Amino acid sequence: MARVDVLMPQMGESIAEGTLSKWLKKVGDPVKRDEPLFEISTDKVDAEIPAPAAGVLAEIKVQEGQTVPVQTLVAVLETDASAAATKPAAAAPAPAPAAPKPAPAPAPPPKPEPQPASPPARQPASQPVAVKSGDGDGGGVQTAEQRLRTKSTPLVRKIAAEHSVDISRIPGSGYAGRVTKQDILGYIERAPAATPASRAPLTAPSGAVAHPAVEPWPGDRVEPWSKIRKITADHMVMSKRVSAHVASFFEVDFTRVAHLRAKAKQSYAERGVSLTFLAFIAKACAENLRKHPVVNAAVSGDSTIYRADVNIGIAVALDWGLIVPVIKHADELSLIGIARAINDLGERARTKKLSPDDIQRGTFTITNPGGFGPFAGIPIINQPQVAILGVGAIEKRPRVVTTSDGSESIAIRTMGMLTMSYDHRVVDGADADKFLADVKKLLQEFPEGAV
Amino acid sequence: MAEVTFLEALRQGLWEEMERDERVFILGEDVGLYGGAFKVTDGFSKRFGESRVIDTPISEAAIVGAAAGAAHMGLRPVAEMQFIDFISCAYDMLTNYVATARYRAGLGTPMVVRGPCGGYVRGGPFHSQNPEAAFLHTPGLKIVYPATVRDAKGLIKASIRDEDPVLYLEHKWLYRRIKEQLPEGEEILTPIGQARLAREGKDLSIITYGATLWKSLEAADQLAQQDGVSVEVLDLRTLLPMDDAAIVSTVKKTNKALIVHEDTRTGGIAGEIAARINEQAFEWLDGPIMRVTAHDVPIPYAPTLEDFVLPQTDDIVKAARWLAKY
Numbered sequence: 001m002a003r004v005d006v007l008m009p010q011m012g013e014s015i016a017e018g019t020l021s022k023w024l025k026k027v028g029d030p031v032k033r034d035e036p037l038f039e040i041s042t043d044k045v046d047a048e049i050p051a052p053a054a055g056v057l058a059e060i061k062v063q064e065g066q067t068v069p070v071q072t073l074v075a076v077l078e079t080d081a082s083a084a085a086t087k088p089a090a091a092a093p094a095p096a097p098a099a100p101k102p103a104p105a106p107a108p109p110p111k112p113e114p115q116p117a118s119p120p121a122r123q124p125a126s127q128p129v130a131v132k133s134g135d136g137d138g139g140g141v142q143t144a145e146q147r148l149r150t151k152s153t154p155l156v157r158k159i160a161a162e163h164s165v166d167i168s169r170i171p172g173s174g175y176a177g178r179v180t181k182q183d184i185l186g187y188i189e190r191a192p193a194a195t196p197a198s199r200a201p202l203t204a205p206s207g208a209v210a211h212p213a214v215e216p217w218p219g220d221r222v223e224p225w226s227k228i229r230k231i232t233a234d235h236m237v238m239s240k241r242v243s244a245h246v247a248s249f250f251e252v253d254f255t256r257v258a259h260l261r262a263k264a265k266q267s268y269a270e271r272g273v274s275l276t277f278l279a280f281i282a283k284a285c286a287e288n289l290r291k292h293p294v295v296n297a298a299v300s301g302d303s304t305i306y307r308a309d310v311n312i313g314i315a316v317a318l319d320w321g322l323i324v325p326v327i328k329h330a331d332e333l334s335l336i337g338i339a340r341a342i343n344d345l346g347e348r349a350r351t352k353k354l355s356p357d358d359i360q361r362g363t364f365t366i367t368n369p370g371g372f373g374p375f376a377g378i379p380i381i382n383q384p385q386v387a388i389l390g391v392g393a394i395e396k397r398p399r400v401v402t403t404s405d406g407s408e409s410i411a412i413r414t415m416g417m418l419t420m421s422y423d424h425r426v427v428d429g430a431d432a433d434k435f436l437a438d439v440k441k442l443l444q445e446f447p448e449g450a451v
Numbered sequence: 452m453a454e455v456t457f458l459e460a461l462r463q464g465l466w467e468e469m470e471r472d473e474r475v476f477i478l479g480e481d482v483g484l485y486g487g488a489f490k491v492t493d494g495f496s497k498r499f500g501e502s503r504v505i506d507t508p509i510s511e512a513a514i515v516g517a518a519a520g521a522a523h524m525g526l527r528p529v530a531e532m533q534f535i536d537f538i539s540c541a542y543d544m545l546t547n548y549v550a551t552a553r554y555r556a557g558l559g560t561p562m563v564v565r566g567p568c569g570g571y572v573r574g575g576p577f578h579s580q581n582p583e584a585a586f587l588h589t590p591g592l593k594i595v596y597p598a599t600v601r602d603a604k605g606l607i608k609a610s611i612r613d614e615d616p617v618l619y620l621e622h623k624w625l626y627r628r629i630k631e632q633l634p635e636g637e638e639i640l641t642p643i644g645q646a647r648l649a650r651e652g653k654d655l656s657i658i659t660y661g662a663t664l665w666k667s668l669e670a671a672d673q674l675a676q677q678d679g680v681s682v683e684v685l686d687l688r689t690l691l692p693m694d695d696a697a698i699v700s701t702v703k704k705t706n707k708a709l710i711v712h713e714d715t716r717t718g719g720i721a722g723e724i725a726a727r728i729n730e731q732a733f734e735w736l737d738g739p740i741m742r743v744t745a746h747d748v749p750i751p752y753a754p755t756l757e758d759f760v761l762p763q764t765d766d767i768v769k770a771a772r773w774l775a776k777y
Contacts, residue, residue: 153706153736153737153738153777154733154734154735154736154737155706155734155735155736155737156737157734158734158735174776174777175776175777178777180737180777181706181737
């Protein structure tokens with residue numbers, strides 16, 4: 001008969017709130033312990049949240065699309081199934097439970113009652129339309145669209161569209177937490193300075209970016225951005241605007257790495273780890289980032305932050321977007337440790353099991369589109385870092401080699417391009433190229449004992 | 452400058468037009484010798500003679516019909532309904548005949564039908580009505596509904612000079628209750644079709660006309676003092692054709708609209724105004740369009756019941772307060 005509260009989890013340390021993007025269970029559904037209960041979406045990541053106990057989902061307190069602070073009561077599980085079955089579904093779109101400002105209860109409008117069509121005429125005053133629950137949503141679960149409709153007025157949505165503001169981020173002071181004109185105008189006024197700083201101190205400011213509107217042609221399909229697409233889009237534009245991007249290209253002879261990899265692959269596989277070229281490259285970077293601290297840094301205002309840790313982000317392309325989980329303390333990991341971390345993060349990214357912590361505190365990023373076959377590419381820096389390494393296709397190419405007796409010949413070698421975009425505000429060409437030269441050297445002379 | 456009442460201003464307007472243009476004449480029940488039930492035409496018979504101030508039988512259909520015929524023949528009749536409630540007896544004449552004449556037969560019908568309307572005076576169901584909604588739906592008519600002393604004069608003069616049939620609705624609660632200094636010797640003409648901003652504000656707009664203008668202004672004062680809410684008040688003055696530009700402009704400014712009228716709710720003009728705001732200013736709305744109106748019942752005779760049924764200042768304050776917080 002016990003009731004177990006389900007709270008909005010404290011995912012990352014800089015995460016103050018989360019958006020409940022989807023309920024995976026309905027009120028009345030039985031759930032097993034650790035069975036996915038709902039999905040959340042934060043600034044950083046989408047994740048499935050498992051049930052803390054087995055039981056029946058008795059009450060849903062936070063509707064889809066609602067953004068609430070961490071530790072907010074999201075749902076209640078009833079561990080005794082019979083108790084929950086008789087309970088009416090908690091359908092009312094209650095004011096956001098722990099919103100910063102408690103929303104005042106919507107007082108019914110005074111005397112001029114909108115006359116109901118049917119004659120229960122004794123009704124003193126009918127509720128204003130906007131606080132009625134959605135049209136026949138029997139289960140009481142609002143869709144994001146319904147939630148949005150109850151949270152804002154036409155004017156507020158127009159202003160939001162004009163300023164590329166996400167209404168769900170604005171605390172509403174109107175009835176039922178509705179975002180009012182004053183709320184959104186105040187938010188826009190404060191946004192450039194206060195908002196990013198107070199929300200996510202460990203990430204770069206990701207101020208709203210205006211993406212110009214384009215008229216679709218007949219037959220075109222217009223798809224509004226998902227949250228991850230929107231964040232990526234804003235972040236990329238912001239990065240190009242903020243950093244002075246420069247790129248260096250180093251061609252690396254991977255013949256030795258290919259040889260070592262072929263030799264160790266089987267034994268790694270037996271330990272459940274897939275050994276990839278990327279693991280060698282990440283290892284080579286990890287070894288050299290501490291020697292070249294300016295590449296393992298961030299820009300903050302008119303200062304450079306030299307990071308104490310070496311945390312390497314690995315970009316993972318997903319069907320629904322791009323995400324960059326981070327290998328923490330990569331410089332303290334062996335090759336197999338790095339390889340295992342890459343496997344693990346990639347797998348969890350694909351299954352939406354990443355926690356917000358997994359994608360924070362990167363100090364350097366590697367993106368590896370090489371598998372798709374590009375010779376080289378120029379990546380965009382992952383703010384507020386100052387450098388990102390792009391890996392081109394690794395393939396056999398003819399190459400001039402000099403043998404120990406000084407004679408030269410053309411040989412078949414396994415070659416690949418490494419490209420690094422860096423922020424010339426703090427990283428000069430010499431810094432970048434010295435770092436890349438060291439990475440190249442380590443890859444070409446990779447010690448067999450380290451595999 | 453002389454301080455005049457609403458009724459006196461109306462009387463002045465009629466008088467001046469009759470002095471100015473001998474085609475103008477008055478017809479109605481007891482308008483001549485008796486000077487009208489509310490004394491609007493007191494002394495007119497003596498000054499202009501029985502041929503221009505005509506006492507008629509008790510038949511609104513005959514009054515309006517006679518006026519229409521006279522208008523076709525080149526005169527400028529002003530027909531009085533002793534109480535506007537009885538205009539329903541002339542509904543057929545006005546809607547089927549007068550309103551369509553120009554479109555049917557090319558016959559202009561420059562005439563005014565005027566009469567005392569409205570409640571708050573313990574008049575009961577036969578002497579308190581507001582018939583504007585019944586005629587708003589009739590293309591070919593114009594409807595004016597002055598709320599101020601100046602407009603009482605300015606609109607009766609403009610109505611008499613208009614080339615089309617105009618219903619001039621005069622609220623009997625305003626007759627002797629409001630006074631205003633009017634300049635002597637200045638010709639006052641209020642253009643038909645133009646609303647007037649009666650009070651500037653920024654938080655929400657009250658759109659109203661007639662007696663409820665004064666209750667809305669009172670409510671706006673209370674809201675400013677008690678809540679710090681700044682209310683803008685728009686006096687429509689003309690109901691047909693409606694001044695869309697003024698309505699849209701105030702809604703775009705304050706983003707919230709409260710429509711107040713004394714007429715009953717269902718099928719009342721507030722519905723039409725709300726629809727226009729939706730069509731023309733939807734994306735400027737920061738709250739639902741709200742209405743304060745009379746309840747959907749005939750106006751009761753008992754004072755307590757009349758007070759309950761008709762919109763009062765307090766009702767407007769409550770609705771505006773709710774909308775302001777929305």
